[in-house]
Amino acid sequence: MKVNILIIILCIGFVSCKNKSQPEPIPKTKNTNLNKKPNIVFLLTDDMGYGELGSYGQKVIKTPFLDSLAKAGMRFTDFYAGTSVCSPSRASLMTGLHTGHVSIRGNKGKYPEKYARVPLQKSETTIGEMLQGAGYQTAMIGKWHLGVSYDYSTWAKGRGFDYAVQEQWGPDEKGKEIDERVHWVNNTQDSIFYNYNNWSCLDEFRTNFALDYLDQKDQEKPFFLFMSYRIPHAHEYFLSKTDLYVDKIEEWPEIERRHAARITMLDAQIRRLFNALKASGELENTIVIFTSDNGPTNENHHSYQFFKSGGNLRGYKRDLYEGGIRVPMFTYWQNKIQAGTTSNHPSAFYDVMPTLADIAEAKAPKNIDGISFLPELFNQKQQEHDHLYWEIQAGKGVKGFKQATRFGKWKAVRLFDRYHTELYNLEEDITENQDVSEKYPEIVEKANTILKQESVKIEHYPQSGGIFKE
Numbered sequence: 001m002k003v004n005i006l007i008i009i010l011c012i013g014f015v016s017c018k019n020k021s022q023p024e025p026i027p028k029t030k031n032t033n034l035n036k037k038p039n040i041v042f043l044l045t046d047d048m049g050y051g052e053l054g055s056y057g058q059k060v061i062k063t064p065f066l067d068s069l070a071k072a073g074m075r076f077t078d079f080y081a082g083t084s085v086c087s088p089s090r091a092s093l094m095t096g097l098h099t100g101h102v103s104i105r106g107n108k109g110k111y112p113e114k115y116a117r118v119p120l121q122k123s124e125t126t127i128g129e130m131l132q133g134a135g136y137q138t139a140m141i142g143k144w145h146l147g148v149s150y151d152y153s154t155w156a157k158g159r160g161f162d163y164a165v166q167e168q169w170g171p172d173e174k175g176k177e178i179d180e181r182v183h184w185v186n187n188t189q190d191s192i193f194y195n196y197n198n199w200s201c202l203d204e205f206r207t208n209f210a211l212d213y214l215d216q217k218d219q220e221k222p223f224f225l226f227m228s229y230r231i232p233h234a235h236e237y238f239l240s241k242t243d244l245y246v247d248k249i250e251e252w253p254e255i256e257r258r259h260a261a262r263i264t265m266l267d268a269q270i271r272r273l274f275n276a277l278k279a280s281g282e283l284e285n286t287i288v289i290f291t292s293d294n295g296p297t298n299e300n301h302h303s304y305q306f307f308k309s310g311g312n313l314r315g316y317k318r319d320l321y322e323g324g325i326r327v328p329m330f331t332y333w334q335n336k337i338q339a340g341t342t343s344n345h346p347s348a349f350y351d352v353m354p355t356l357a358d359i360a361e362a363k364a365p366k367n368i369d370g371i372s373f374l375p376e377l378f379n380q381k382q383q384e385h386d387h388l389y390w391e392i393q394a395g396k397g398v399k400g401f402k403q404a405t406r407f408g409k410w411k412a413v414r415l416f417d418r419y420h421t422e423l424y425n426l427e428e429d430i431t432e433n434q435d436v437s438e439k440y441p442e443i444v445e446k447a448n449t450i451l452k453q454e455s456v457k458i459e460h461y462p463q464s465g466g467i468f469k470e
Contacts, residue, residue, distance in 0.1 A: 044293055045290075046228075047293070049309035051309055058307065069332050075329075076329040082102075136221070137217055143229075164186055200268075214282075245261055255302050259307070295326070298316045310322075346385065354370045369389075389403075389405050402415055412448075414451055424436065
């Protein structure tokens with residue numbers, strides 16, 4: 001009898017230990033209308049810096065709804081974009097591959113006679129394709145930036161999205177330049193954003209598509225909605241006249257007033273979307289993830305320092321310092337993610353695909369670089385990366401190629417026109433002002449090993465693979 005009791009106790013202990021290291025099953029609700037797989041809403045902003053939300057320290061720009069949503073869920077402090085510019089960062093997000101492995105390393109790549117956009121390879125599975133295979137209906141509205149203008153098969157509709165509304169630019173199949181105000185619905189020129197004064201901002205126009213989609217989709221199937229917003233990307237003409245911050249007209253340059261207004265307008269559009277989910281009864285069974293594709297912009301006469309858009313981080317868009325790649329990210333899931341929680345788990349865009357695979361009970365592609373952070377969302381034991389990695393081709397030639405890695409408290413940045421690996425201790429120097437590479441040569445050697453091994457040579461990016469002078 002004592003032996004049998006001992007066996008039972010050991011078995012119970014084994015099951016208990018196993019459960020602590022594995023994500024618990026996502027709890028089902030007793031409401032039969034919500035027993036389908038969870039819906040997923042992914043909200044991606046364009047060039048929003050780490051410090052541009054009140055929940056991340058912004059003192060001037062008003063984002064009341066987003067701040068309340070961050071407070072109602074889990075806010076990540078150490079979350080990173082795929083890299084520091086649009087196309088390769090989004091490629092990392094969509095494929096679960098970091099930018100040393102994915103096929104897009106910059107907004108443009110080198111062809112025999114020109115620099116031009118590079119599409120995702122057909123061999124790279126997208127999140128949309130993965131979720132379609134798991135029974136999801138999928139929608140992408142907004143900026144795609146992962147295809148070429150003359151090949152519809154590289155647009156969102158051809159890469160895993162049942163419903164796709166996107167802008168496009170560049171030459172069409174006949175060589176005629178496409179008007180980027182045109183919004184293509186399922187690859188058909190359906191709606192044209194002719195008159196900006198009809199809308200408070202471009203993203204109001206896009207949110208209307210999302211609301212229509214939520215009304216018209218199959219109510220019996222789970223959905224994945226990828227909202228790819230334009231705000232706060234520095235195109236001031238994507239904003240009609242506004243009364244927001246009129247009290248600052250004398251104090252602020254007009255470009256800065258419009259920048260702040262766009263972010264506050266985005267806050268209002270996401271509130272509209274959230275309220276529609278709530279009214280439809282879908283919210284309880286929906287996880288919402290909010291983040292940005294890279295650090296703050298410093299373009300079109302806007303200064304990223306005016307509102308401290310990067311917080312206290314160094315750098316901005318196209319830099320691999322923290323300001324260029326560390327971005328706001330929070331998750332909301334009613335009754336499943338504990339409200340008011342904060343995570344310092346280091347994670348990146350390429351972790352999103354395996355996380356969504358776990359949520360959707362889907363099969364993620366083999367050999368991706370990401371690690372699911374679903375356990376972190378449920379306050380369970382979380383696997384961590386040995387290191388995080390980024391690269392970017394931010395301009396032509398060696399000068400535009402940059403690499404970075406983070407492991408533990410160490411962050412290394414390598415600018416290839418200098419052939420020098422900088423080293424920073426993020427615990428003591430989050431602003432990356434003190435290069436301590438000379439003090440810790442053994443850590444630099446470890447960083448260089450990572451930088452060498454993680455960058456795979458690929459067509460269209462001659463500097464991929466790195467350039468090291470021994």
